[in-house]
Amino acid sequence: MSKALNHLGLATRAGKLVTGDELVLKMIRSSEAKLVIVAGDASPNTQKKFRDKCATYKVPLMIGFDRERLGSSVGRPERVVLALTDQGFADMITKEIVKTSEVEYIE
Numbered sequence: 001m002s003k004a005l006n007h008l009g010l011a012t013r014a015g016k017l018v019t020g021d022e023l024v025l026k027m028i029r030s031s032e033a034k035l036v037i038v039a040g041d042a043s044p045n046t047q048k049k050f051r052d053k054c055a056t057y058k059v060p061l062m063i064g065f066d067r068e069r070l071g072s073s074v075g076r077p078e079r080v081v082l083a084l085t086d087q088g089f090a091d092m093i094t095k096e097i098v099k100t101s102e103v104e105y106i107e
Contacts, residue, residue, distance in 0.1 A: 002096065003096045004093045004096040004097050005065070005069060005070075005073035006073070007089060007092050007093045007096060008037075008070070008073040008074055008082065008093065009073050009074060009075065010089070011084055011086065011089040011093075012074040012075060014086070014089070016084060016085050016086035016089050017074060017082055017083070017084055017085070017089075018082070018083050018085065019074065019076065019079050019081065019082050019083075020081070021046075021080075021081060023083070024036060024050075024081045024082070024083040025053065027083045027085060028053050028054060028057050028059050028083065029053075029057065031057065031059075032083075032085050033057075033059050033083040033084070033085060034059070034060070034083075034084050034085060034086060034087045034089075034090035035059070035060045035061075035062065035083070035084040035089075035090035035093065035094065036050055036054050036059055036060070036061045036062070036081065036082070036083050036084075037061075037062045037063075037064070037065070037070065037081070037082045037083075037084075037093075038050050038051075038061065038062070038063045038080065038081050039063075039064075039065060039066055039067040039070050039079070039080045039081070040063055040064045040065060040066055041066045041067055042063075042067070042080045042081070046080060046081070047063055050081060051063075060090065060094065062094075062097060064097070067079060067080050070082060
């Protein structure tokens with residue numbers, strides 16, 4: 001498993017990560033989300049919804065990995081969308097993602 005996914009597990013244990021459509025949208029709207037990650041195998045509608053919402057609220061967005069790997073990295077079954085609420089974790093994961101080619105989209 002990549003370092004970025006390991007960092008997602010750390011963020012989960014630290015209480016700095018939220019999952020699920022509605023919670024992530026709430027974090028984006030309230031500017032608490034520092035980085036949003038959407039699974040690469042999410043539906044095109046889901047990807048577009050979060051791409052548009054993140055662009056509107058100027059929240060960095062990553063689309064990559066798959067729902068199973070995202071879920072297992074945070075200790076839950078399949079996860080399609082995650083939001084980091086801590087800038088330190090967001091920076092750490094962004095730095096690791098840039099090194100790998102597992103992500104399709106970074107904004």
